[in-house]
Amino acid sequence: MEPREADGTSRPLDQGAGGSRLSPAGEEREEEMAELDTYRHSVAHVMAQAVKRLFPEARLAIGPPIADGFYYDFELERPLTPEDLEAIEAEMRSIIAEDLPIERRVLPRAEAEEFFRRAGERYKLELIEELPEDEEVSCYTQGEFTDLCAGPHLARTGEIDPEAFKLLNVAGAYWRGDERREMLQRIYGTAFETKEQLEAHLERLEEAARRDHRRLGRELDLFSFSDEVGAGLVLWHPKGATVRMLIEDFWRRVHLQRGYDIVYSPHIARAGLWKTSGHLQWYRDSMYSGMNIDGVEYLVKPMNCPFHILMYKSRTRSYRELPLRWAELGTVYRYERSGVLHGLLRVRGFTQDDAHIFCRPDQLEAEIEGVIDLALFLLKSFGFDRFEMELSLSDPENMDKYAGDPERWREAEAVLEAILERRGETYKKAVGEAAFYGPKIDIKLFDALDRGWQGPTIQFDFNLPERFDLTYMGEDNLPHRPYMVHRTVLGAMERFLGNLIEHYGGAFPMWLAPVQVKVLPVTERNIAYAEKVQGRLREAGLRVEVDARDEKIGYKVRQAQLEKVPYMLVVGNREEQASTVAVRHRSQGDLGPRSLEDFLASVSEEARMPG
RNA sequence: GCCGGCGUAGCUCAGUGGUAGAGCCCUCGAUUCGUAAUCGAGCGGUCACGGGUUCGAAUCCCGUCGCCGGCUCCA
Numbered sequence: 082m083e084p085r086e087a088d089g090t091s092r093p094l095d096q097g098a099g100g101s102r103l104s105p106a107g108e109e110r111e112e113e114m115a116e117l118d119t120y121r122h123s124v125a126h127v128m129a130q131a132v133k134r135l136f137p138e139a140r141l142a143i144g145p146p147i148a149d150g151f152y153y154d155f156e157l158e159r160p161l162t163p164e165d166l167e168a169i170e171a172e173m174r175s176i177i178a179e180d181l182p183i184e185r186r187v188l189p190r191a192e193a194e195e196f197f198r199r200a201g202e203r204y205k206l207e208l209i210e211e212l213p214e215d216e217e218v219s220c221y222t223q224g225e226f227t228d229l230c231a232g233p234h235l236a237r238t239g240e241i242d243p244e245a246f247k248l249l250n251v252a253g254a255y256w257r258g259d260e261r262r263e264m265l266q267r268i269y270g271t272a273f274e275t276k277e278q279l280e281a282h283l284e285r286l287e288e289a290a291r292r293d294h295r296r297l298g299r300e301l302d303l304f305s306f307s308d309e310v311g312a313g314l315v316l317w318h319p320k321g322a323t324v325r326m327l328i329e330d331f332w333r334r335v336h337l338q339r340g341y342d343i344v345y346s347p348h349i350a351r352a353g354l355w356k357t358s359g360h361l362q363w364y365r366d367s368m369y370s371g372m373n374i375d376g377v378e379y380l381v382k383p384m385n386c387p388f389h390i391l392m393y394k395s396r397t398r399s400y401r402e403l404p405l406r407w408a409e410l411g412t413v414y415r416y417e418r419s420g421v422l423h424g425l426l427r428v429r430g431f432t433q434d435d436a437h438i439f440c441r442p443d444q445l446e447a448e449i450e451g452v453i454d455l456a457l458f459l460l461k462s463f464g465f466d467r468f469e470m471e472l473s474l475s476d477p478e479n480m481d482k483y484a485g486d487p488e489r490w491r492e493a494e495a496v497l498e499a500i501l502e503r504r505g506e507t508y509k510k511a512v513g514e515a516a517f518y519g520p521k522i523d524i525k526l527f528d529a530l531d532r533g534w535q536g537p538t539i540q541f542d543f544n545l546p547e548r549f550d551l552t553y554m555g556e557d558n559l560p561h562r563p564y565m566v567h568r569t570v571l572g573a574m575e576r577f578l579g580n581l582i583e584h585y586g587g588a589f590p591m592w593l594a595p596v597q598v599k600v601l602p603v604t605e606r607n608i609a610y611a612e613k614v615q616g617r618l619r620e621a622g623l624r625v626e627v628d629a630r631d632e633k634i635g636y637k638v639r640q641a642q643l644e645k646v647p648y649m650l651v652v653g654n655r656e657e658q659a660s661t662v663a664v665r666h667r668s669q670g671d672l673g674p675r676s677l678e679d680f681l682a683s684v685s686e687e688a689r690m691p692g
Numbered sequence: 693g694c695c696g697g698c699g700u701a702g703c704u705c706a707g708u709g710g711u712a713g714a715g716c717c718c719u720c721g722a723u724u725c726g727u728a729a730u731c732g733a734g735c736g737g738u739c740a741c742g743g744g745u746u747c748g749a750a751u752c753c754c755g756u757c758g759c760c761g762g763c764u765c766c767a
Contacts, residue, residue: 253695
């Protein structure tokens with residue numbers, strides 16, 4: 082069974098031709114990347130020089146190369162407009178035409194400080210002050226422009242292809258990324274060594290825009306937002322709800338197959354529960370204000386864990402019944418600052434595919450292993466096939482900032498690492514990145530456009546079992562503290578659907594398509610036959626619509642194509658007489674007439690839920 | 693939350709101080725048609741919301757809400 086069909090609209094873009102940065106890695110590749118970074122860094126300098134020529138009062142902050150280009154931050158007297166960007170681009174081209182040599186110079190620290198102080202470049206001064214004492218201070222000069230910079234750079238501005246860069250947008254950015262500090266203006270740009278590569282990159286950006294889930298959500302009638310409801314609160318339309326329901330059904334089935342039990346919990350709980358769990362202390366900023374019920378304060382849940390813990394505590398637990406794996410599609414509400422909301426990817430009310438595993442220490446390894454297997458299986462079923470893993474550990478220098486016994490931390494971290502090693506996973510260790518309550522494994526997934534997304538996360542929790550005094554009776558007839566693992570695979574239904582829509586470009590594979598088949602009668606004389614066809618297909622479990630509108634067949638085909646329906650069945654007099662359907666696939670085109678039963682047989686496999 | 697931009701019909705967008713427009717969608721009529729747009733008519737707007745300036749505001753000013761690009765933060 083092929084989770085992703087061979088289908089022009091849902092296939093990943095061909096990354097080879099465009100020179101994508103994420104094509105097969107290797108040392109050569111890395112060298113090329115370093116070269117491209119140098120090139121882009123020099124383009125950033127040329128841009129800064131152009132900005133200084135046009136806005137002499139501009140103060141320079143920093144301007145590094147980034148994944149697909151570069152940026153440079155400036156302090157300016159007025160906001161930049163799109164017209165300014167054009168003028169800056171034009172000035173950049175003339176700087177390139179001047180073919181200025183780019184010269185590196187190492188300065189004594191005091192001299193460098195003096196230079197930038199005289200130039201009024203206070204951000205540069207701050208950077209110099211923060212350089213370690215033993216590090217040399219280097220500057221790069223091209224023409225009248227000098228910038229503090231470690232380099233390296235191109236030898237001359239003329240090495241830049243004047244047709245192979247583009248300034249994209251301007252945005253606000255805090256100095257040093259600190260929201261308490263100055264707001265600067267950041268100009269983003271992209272640059273390549275050839276015009277063709279730039280054009281290929283711009284084409285990828287357009288493709289990403291075409292796949293934007295917010296746009297597809299409207300075009301395909303999947304979901305909407307309403308000012309009258311409020312920001313960050315999703316309205317799932319029938320088609321979007323169908324996809325979500327299918328994912329949830331699949332999710333439930335897979336979890337049941339793997340020994341999970343499904344639970345449900347309420348949306349609100351008394352403030353006391355959130356006090357016990359520590360949420361009021363650590364998480365109150367993300368929680369909505371409470372409501373008074375019969376004189377008692379209740380709060381809307383931002384997480385599901387406390388409920389699962391109370392279920393655990395509803396009676397004495399035996400070592401014999403562990404592990405307990407309790408999963409819930411739990412809808413939570415969290416306050417998000419207004420500026421961060423983004424379609425389905427960042428909302429204020431969302432449904433997590435949450436689960437908590439309570440187990441004995443000796444079961445930990447198998448449980449973690451099981452979660453990783455489950456996560457990879459689920460994601461592969463949705464056509465994701467590239468992942469990166471990260472192991473977030475405690476900071477051994479600062480063990481006092483973590484909840485729980487350091488000995489248990491060491492054990493748990495060793496288990497996580499051993500599992501990743503044994504599986505032969507490549508992963509990155511992030512020391513000091515653990516949550517205060519436990520270490521974790523994060524899995525990042527890459528979509529059809531090779532963009533990375535935070536996916537499954539497996540987190541230890543040394544905090545809640547203590548706070549709620551969770552125990553189980555051991556073989557020794559003494560109470561023991563269970564291990565608790567919090568994990569999510571899809572993250573949240575909203576965010577996952579957003580990713581999935583973009584991954585498939587809206588062309589869902591057959592098993593997820595909200596409408597799998599559209600029957601298109603050629604004239605109104607064929608409507609009755611079309612409805613008969615629909616009835617038979619529905620009986621077989623397919624999701625089928627009939628387009629009975631008084632329109633020409635080309636119009637109906639076009640509509641169905643735009644709706645990205647996998648199969649169109651054209652039925653006219655010929656089909657009606659022969660009891661057939663003329664099959665058209667959304668990407669393969671006209672497949673010719675078949676009997677209805679043949680058609681059913683040919684699609685039943687791809688229509689079936691994986692697993 | 694912060695910086696900047698934006699908000700006109702369900703959607704995409706014209707309209708810059710003087711009677712609110714187009715295409716698509718939808719409805720109706722004609723048409724009965726063979727694989728990406730048949731023709732015609734009609735419906736549809738508190739110009740996001742509130743306040744102000746003005747003889748007069750979609751247009752200028754202030755505030756609120758929402759959206760977009762980022763920053764910061766996160767499932």
